[in-house]
Amino acid sequence: MRFLVYFSLLILIIGCKHSQKKLLAMNTKVVIAHRGASGYLPEHTMEAKAMAYAMKPDYLEQDLVLSKDDVPIVIHDIYLDDVTDVAEKFPNRKRPDGRFYVIDFTFDELQQLNVTERFDPKTGKQFYPNRFPKGKGSFKLHSLQQEIELIQGLNKSTGNSIGIYPEIKDPAFHHTNGKDIAKITLNILTEYGYKTKNDKCIFQCFDAKELERVRKELNSDLFLVQLIEFPEEANHLDYYAKYADGISPWYKQILDKKENDTWQFTPLVENAHKLGLKVHPYTFRADQLDEFSSFEEMLQVFLFEADVDGCFTDFPDKAVEFLATK
Template sequence: MVSPPGRPLVIAHRGASGYLPEHTQQAKALAYGQGADVLEQDVVATRDGRLVVLHDLFLERVSDVARRYPGRARADGHWYARDFTLAELRGLAVTERLSAAGDAAAFPGRFPPWQGEFRLHALEDELALLRGLNATTGREVGAYPEIKCPAWHREAGIDLGVLLAETLEAELAARGPLPLWLQCFDPAELRRLHAQGFRLPMTQLIGRVPAEQGDWAGQDPLSTAGLAVLARHCSAIGPWLGHVWRDGRDTGLVARAHEVGLAVHPWTLRRDRLPEGCQDAEALVAQLCHDIGVDGLFTDHPDLVVRARARVGERTGALD
């Protein structure tokens, strides 16, 4: 769905991950309180076939798994969530994301590593939190789960895309409507799910180098023709921010997507890691909202985007 001009959805990227460890219940609750319209969930599968909210396939950059289970790394040196039960994962201590080397914070200046008490949680836990907050506040904040590495999961013995889609459909049938989008980087996966009859709103994520993502059915996904192909089974695209805004200018992607009926939800606006050529986060949000016309924006700092969006509304009359 294309959003009203000047009022894109504020999508909390891994929660309010600029302030608290990513994908923790605390980060999601803070994002909700900061006014996010949608909470994002990256989803991977556990050894016992449960769905856990985790950005990576592996665990060591956000938890104490190496200390707790020193003998359970694979040959490549990673501890994979797929090798642990949900109960084991819930027992891990979670930290602010670490660097690849594990010796420093990935984002210096954010929440201090190894401070506080944070845990991993299942997708069902987060949906329960979201519905509970919607019930107590009267708001209608949505969910935005991502199918992480579906081909890898199939090789590991589980069809993550189908499992997640079936779980979401069952959730909606049992508990009622909830704003929801299903996202994935793998273009073949979303085509497959649509062909199998799933009709959840789908968002095709587009990385910095689309050609590395897989089979685009012979089309450039950034072209009008490629976008028209995506519009047959998707309601939105989630492109890397550099495909939308480059060197201070509109690339034209949003207009091309809107021509074929696709909403545009770029990623990721971070106050502490702005794109090259940008010095002012709020000014960038204003340009994206008002001039370029994005329909949603993934951000680690939901409060910043909520505030900037409101200021755009005050100037243009598109008030929250």
């Protein structure tokens, strides 16, 4: 009888440890809402961020570009004419290259623009035809400060602890125009309590020299992620590890080939992990599956077979639901 009791307790303990390990493994995989819930609403709008927040990802992403009066605007690129009606509102404000730049408008002027689903400014054609209809609704641009206050306010009212994941866009372009986007952004983050790796703020940039500057010259103790776009950049992991805590590659840089219905992977993730770098690939889209038969297959391949640490996705609800089943 005593043996049966001990045996039952042993099975229970083993089961609990297995459950704890499974839960721990799941919790180490983070979901980043890419430009908010951008699969459902126009990217980087407050509405897309509020919807994404309700889906309970780990982080919401903020791409940042400075306005003429040095306000960090949450927008994906330095241009305005592929997500707003700037060409209609301010037709004479384009530069010689025919583009309209965020940096040429004050924050008050930017507030006059309507934001829409991303489109090709040359043809007017919507990039993702099955998403929110272009030109519909009433959406506006907003500042980093406004978004932080939304997220922090919701964290307080809901009891959640969802983080922010800001990216400074094209710092070299800003420097050329006499602006230090890194310093301005870091000052704002500090003001709102984002100072260390424990503050649920991950800071990212494609420009390696600028991200290194953020760590070494501007003395930031935030969790830093080096975005990488081109395959050859995967050869610089040793350099990135000197200042960054993680990398964010295009997801196809992780795929090698498929043999007998099984994906083979490049050494990128393994090499990054050996250096202590987290890996958060971009961008997982349920309406752009490419090599995969389903979004669930895509998530399974990367999060568990390739063993990445998280993912950027336009559909954070689907990624959160997928991880909840693991």
